[in-house]
Amino acid sequence: MVIYPEGVWYSIKTVADVDEIIETHLVGGGRVERLMLMPDQPFPDEADDAGDPGRAAATAALLTRCRHAGGPAVREMTGDTIFALSSGGGRAAIAVVRVSGPAARMALAGIGGEPLPEPRQATLRRFRQPETGEPFDCGLALWLPAPGSATGEDMAEFHVHGGPAVLSALLEALGALPGLRPAEPGEFTRRAFEAGRLDLTEAEGIADLVAAETEAQRRQALAQMEGGLHRLYEGWRDRLMALRAHVEAAIDFSDQDLGEDPMAAAAPDLAALEAEIAAHLDDSRRGERLREGFAIAIVGAPNAGKSSLLNRLAGRDAAIVSTRAGTTRDVVEVRLDLAGWPITLADTAGLRESSDEIESEGVRRALDRAASADLSLVVFDGALWPEADAASLAMLGDDALAVLNKTDLLSSPVPDRIDRHAALGVSCLTGAGIEALLETLVAEIARRYPAGGAPVLTRIRHRQAVVESRDALTRALAGPADERLAEELRLAAHALGRITGRVDVEAVLDLVFRDFCIGK
Ligand SMILES: Nc1nc2c(ncn2[C@@H]2O[C@H](COP(=O)(O)OP(=O)(O)OP(=O)(O)O)[C@@H](O)[C@H]2O)c(=O)[nH]1
Ligand SMILES: [K+]
Numbered sequence: 001m002v003i004y005p006e007g008v009w010y011s012i013k014t015v016a017d018v019d020e021i022i023e024t025h026l027v028g029g030g031r032v033e034r035l036m037l038m039p040d041q042p043f044p045d046e047a048d049d050a051g052d053p054g055r056a057a058a059t060a061a062l063l064t065r066c067r068h069a070g071g072p073a074v075r076e077m078t079g080d081t082i083f084a085l086s087s088g089g090g091r092a093a094i095a096v097v098r099v100s101g102p103a104a105r106m107a108l109a110g111i112g113g114e115p116l117p118e119p120r121q122a123t124l125r126r127f128r129q130p131e132t133g134e135p136f137d138c139g140l141a142l143w144l145p146a147p148g149s150a151t152g153e154d155m156a157e158f159h160v161h162g163g164p165a166v167l168s169a170l171l172e173a174l175g176a177l178p179g180l181r182p183a184e185p186g187e188f189t190r191r192a193f194e195a196g197r198l199d200l201t202e203a204e205g206i207a208d209l210v211a212a213e214t215e216a217q218r219r220q221a222l223a224q225m226e227g228g229l230h231r232l233y234e235g236w237r238d239r240l241m242a243l244r245a246h247v248e249a250a251i252d253f254s255d256q257d258l259g260e261d262p263m264a265a266a267a268p269d270l271a272a273l274e275a276e277i278a279a280h281l282d283d284s285r286r287g288e289r290l291r292e293g294f295a296i297a298i299v300g301a302p303n304a305g306k307s308s309l310l311n312r313l314a315g316r317d318a319a320i321v322s323t324r325a326g327t328t329r330d331v332v333e334v335r336l337d338l339a340g341w342p343i344t345l346a347d348t349a350g351l352r353e354s355s356d357e358i359e360s361e362g363v364r365r366a367l368d369r370a371a372s373a374d375l376s377l378v379v380f381d382g383a384l385w386p387e388a389d390a391a392s393l394a395m396l397g398d399d400a401l402a403v404l405n406k407t408d409l410l411s412s413p414v415p416d417r418i419d420r421h422a423a424l425g426v427s428c429l430t431g432a433g434i435e436a437l438l439e440t441l442v443a444e445i446a447r448r449y450p451a452g453g454a455p456v457l458t459r460i461r462h463r464q465a466v467v468e469s470r471d472a473l474t475r476a477l478a479g480p481a482d483e484r485l486a487e488e489l490r491l492a493a494h495a496l497g498r499i500t501g502r503v504d505v506e507a508v509l510d511l512v513f514r515d516f517c518i519g520k
C-alpha cells in the first residue's frame, strides 16, 4: 500500500476466479473515489483524465504499479484493514479506536490529516470526515508503521472523546473508507499471531489478562502472556526433536555396528522428560481453577442461617433471610475475591423432605451444587445444638467444612468438632467468627492449590495435548528401539506443537480466538 503525495491510494484484490483486480482510490480533496482495473483490460488512456488532476494522478499510479505487477511490493498490499473500538463501551473521557492493515495509513491521513504524525509519537490532531472535511473531534493520533506494531501491520490509533456521537462519527468515517471493515473478536491478536509476534499460549494469556478479575488471575495471565508456557512447551519440543534425530541416526546406522544401542543412549533423557511432563500434569488443575474460579456451596438444614452466611461473606444483602424455614429455593450466587482467588459462592435451599414440589426442586439443586462444588460449607443450626441435622451430617465429606452458626445462642462453649470434622463457630448475627472462617477458606484453597514457581496448565486444550505427548513418551520408553520409537517421539513433539500453534493451527484458531472481545 502506498500513498502518493497527491493522495492516491491503491490496493490489489483477488476476486473469486478472476485473477487480480487492481483497485485505485483517490483520497483527499474531500472525496473518495474508486477505480478498478483487471490486468487484461486495456489501460485507461491518460488523455481521458486531462481535466481531472486527481484521476490523472491515480491513473498514473495505477499504470506504474501495473508495469511492476507481480513483484513482492504488490503482494504486500493485499488484505483488508480492520478497525474497532478497543477501549470499553459506554460514555468515557477518552475512547481508543485502533486500525490495522494496509489502509491504516490512508485512514489516518484521511481523518487526521497529512503529514502523518512521527511514528509512535502521540500527536494532537483535528479529526475530520474524509468525505466532507467536516471536523468532528480533536484528539491524539498515533502512527505505528509495520513491522514494529502490535499486529506486525501498519496500525493507526485515534484517541478521541469517549461520547457516543463522537465515536459513531469516527466509526462511520472509518467504515466508509475503501478497504476498511469492522474487526472480528480477537482479530488484532489473531493478526499478531499470524505475523509470528506471539504464539497461541501468549494470545490466550492476553485474553485471560483482559478477563482477569483478581490479582492471582492477573499474575497467572501475565506470566502466560509473557511466554511462560511458550518457553516450557517449546523447550520440551526441542528436546524431543533432538532425541528423535539421535534415535533415527542410530537406527539408520545400526547395520554398521557402531556399538551403540540407540535406546540405551536416549532412555535417561526420555525418562527425565517424561517425569517433568508428568509433574506438570499433576497440578491439581490449579491453573484451570484459577482461570475459571473456585466454587463454594453453602448447604445445610432449613433456617440454619445459610443465606445469612452468604450475605455476611459477600458483605451485602444478596439473598433473602427470614424466620420461615424453606425461604431459599433457587441457587443464589455471588462472586468474591478471596486473597486473589476468584470465588463463586452459592447459597442453596435447606435440605429436607418436602411435599412442595418447588422446594423439592430447590433441594435437588442444592445437592447438585454441593456435588459439583470444589468445597462445601455445611451449616449447622446453633439454636438446636447439640442436636445436629442428619442430612447435613451426611454432607460432611472430604471437600466440606463444618460451620456451626448462631453461636450467640449457645449456652455451652463452641464444640471443637462436629462428627469428625473440625467445627468453625460463627454468628451471622454478631459477625463473630466470620474473619476466622474467611482465613480458613483461604488456607484450604492454598492447601489444595499450592502456588509454585513453574508455569501451570491453564486450559483443557493444553491438558489434552500434554497428556497425548506424555502417553506417546510412555509408549516410546516401553517399546523396542525401532522406527516406532522415532514415530512416538514425533507424535509427542507434534502434540506440544499444537499447543503453541506451530502445527495443525487451522483446527484450533477459531476455538482460541472465540473467547476474545472485539478490539483486542
Ligand atoms: N440469633 C441468630 N439468628 C440467626 C443467625 N443467623 C441467622 N439467624 C436467623 O435465622 C433465621 C434463618 O436464617 P436464614 O439465613 O434465612 O436461614 P437459611 O438457612 O438460609 O434458611 P432457608 O433458606 O429457609 O433454608 C433468620 O431469622 C435469621 O435472622 C445467628 O447467627 N444468630
Ligand atoms: K429461612
Ligand SMILES: [Mg+2]
Residues within 6 Å of the ligand: 306, 307, 308, 319, 320, 321, 327, 328, 347, 348, 349, 350
Ligand atoms: Mg436461605
